[in-house]
Amino acid sequence: xxxxxxxxxxxxxxxxxxxxxxxxxxxxxxxxxxxxxxxxxxxxxxxxxxxxxxxxxxxxxxxxxxxxxxxxxxxxxxxxxxxxxxxxxxxxxxxxxxxxxxxxxxxxxxxxxxxxxxxxxxxxxxxxxxxxxxxxxxxxxxxxxxxxxxxxxxxxxxxxxxxxxxxxxxxxxxxxxxxxxxxxxxxxxxxxxxxxxxxxxxxxxxxxxxxxxxxxxxxxxxxxxxxxxxxxxxxxxxxxxxxxxxxxxxxxxxxxxxxxxxxxxxxxxxxxxxxxxxxxxxxxxxxxxxxxxxxxxxxxxxxxxxxxxxxxxxxxxxxxxxxxxxxxxxxxxxxxxxxxxxxxxxxxxxxxxxxxxxxxxxxxxxxxxxxxxxxxxxxxxxxxxxxxxxxxxxxxxxxxxxxxxxxxxxxxxxxxx
Numbered sequence: 001x002x003x004x005x006x007x008x009x010x011x012x013x014x015x016x017x018x019x020x021x022x023x024x025x026x027x028x029x030x031x032x033x034x035x036x037x038x039x040x041x042x043x044x045x046x047x048x049x050x051x052x053x054x055x056x057x058x059x060x061x062x063x064x065x066x067x068x069x070x071x072x073x074x075x076x077x078x079x080x081x082x083x084x085x086x087x088x089x090x091x092x093x094x095x096x097x098x099x100x101x102x103x104x105x106x107x108x109x110x111x112x113x114x115x116x117x118x119x120x121x122x123x124x125x126x127x128x129x130x131x132x133x134x135x136x137x138x139x140x141x142x143x144x145x146x147x148x149x150x151x152x153x154x155x156x157x158x159x160x161x162x163x164x165x166x167x168x169x170x171x172x173x174x175x176x177x178x179x180x181x182x183x184x185x186x187x188x189x190x191x192x193x194x195x196x197x198x199x200x201x202x203x204x205x206x207x208x209x210x211x212x213x214x215x216x217x218x219x220x221x222x223x224x225x226x227x228x229x230x231x232x233x234x235x236x237x238x239x240x241x242x243x244x245x246x247x248x249x250x251x252x253x254x255x256x257x258x259x260x261x262x263x264x265x266x267x268x269x270x271x272x273x274x275x276x277x278x279x280x281x282x283x284x285x286x287x288x289x290x291x292x293x294x295x296x297x298x299x300x301x302x303x304x305x306x307x308x309x310x311x312x313x314x315x316x317x318x319x320x321x322x323x324x325x326x327x328x329x330x331x332x333x334x335x336x337x338x339x340x341x342x343x344x345x346x347x348x349x350x351x352x353x354x355x356x357x358x359x360x361x362x363x364x365x366x367x368x369x370x371x372x373x374x375x376x377x378x379x380x381x382x383x384x385x386x387x388x389x390x391x392x393x394x395x396x397x398x399x400x401x402x403x404x405x406x407x408x409x410x411x412x413x414x415x416x417x
Contacts, residue, residue: 229266317382350391
């Protein structure tokens with residue numbers, strides 16, 4: 001095992017984590033192709049996933065390498081005309097992988113200091129170009145037509161950001177401990193533990209889906225007072241989902257959320273972010289959003305105002321919501337009482353929204369409906385999908401039915417059903 005971020009965690013623990021991504025995350029099938037998206041700094045872990053995938057019967061495992069240092073140079077120095085261009089050959093790869101029925105594992109990390117010198121406008125322009133070219137791929141990801149999984153590993157910068165009072169080696173080790181604990185990958189049998197974890201989601205989803213609340217009301221001492229209207233025949237999903245062939249998988253490791261899609265035009269009130277949002281390597285903090293008839297009409301961030309502006313202005317749909325998620329404030333990650341500066345982890349500590357695209361999976365028979373039918377039903381469409389955490393330890397959530405009766409769903413950030 002190489003030095004650096006991997007020398008303070010055992011190869012046995014890493015292999016269990018890799019095996020979890022393969023067997024539970026994407027639920028890789030025999031003779032299926034796997035694409036691993038990984039930065040070159042995470043080569044040791046990517047190769048362990050590759051080994052686990054071949055042992056599970058993969059037909060071919062392709063590692064799609066990236067390099068954060070090269071990306072920084074690109075954003076700093078590439079000509080403007082190139083920043084807004086995404087080449088056809090890049091899009092063609094995804095099309096060919098899709099035709100091969102590939103599954104995708106994305107190894108992510110945070111390098112928040114790396115992009116401080118980079119123009120937020122240039123990053124936003126490149127992201128818009130890539131999302132436009134890869135629109136079909138992203139739509140299939142969001143609607144769970146293909147199987148994919150996100151999971152994280154530390155970087156030194158990220159570890160020191162999370163644990164600023166520790167020496168480098170201790171900080172990295174502490175972040176590894178938190179990541180493996182949050183991912184429920186620190187036990188003797190992680191794959192078995194995730195089956196138990198998945199089962200725990202079912203009763204809450206069943207209750208919420210049977211209740212068919214007309215709206216949800218979120219309120220806390222941070223300034224959040226938000227009414228979220230829901231579409232008719234909405235569905236809550238969470239834990240594992242299933243692809244177009246009804247094969248189950250877990251898109252996120254970790255995951256603690258039960259979520260549905262808001263009605264595009266029925267979100268009103270104020271939302272105060274409870275944790276920093278890291279978007280394209282930049283931090284947005286001390287922020288709030290104001291909604292009127294579903295649309296973000298005003299916003300403010302004490303840090304990252306320009307980045308927040310570019311996020312919201314990505315397209316028309318990024319002014320609206322595509323997700324509302326309920327998360328216990330006592331989840332394993334919440335119990336860490338740590339600010340991770342990473343959306344995948346921070347969103348699993350408490351309730352959050354998703355700005356942008358709504359998944360057709362969040363409405364009955366949504367996978368078989370046209371874009372026009374989904375829009376009529378109240379689901380939002382966008383090139384963007386960004387989760388924003390706003391839950392707190394004093395969050396109160398009530399479900400309001402069509403008669404106006406209120407049912408307490410969460411009190412002090414904890415489920416009441």
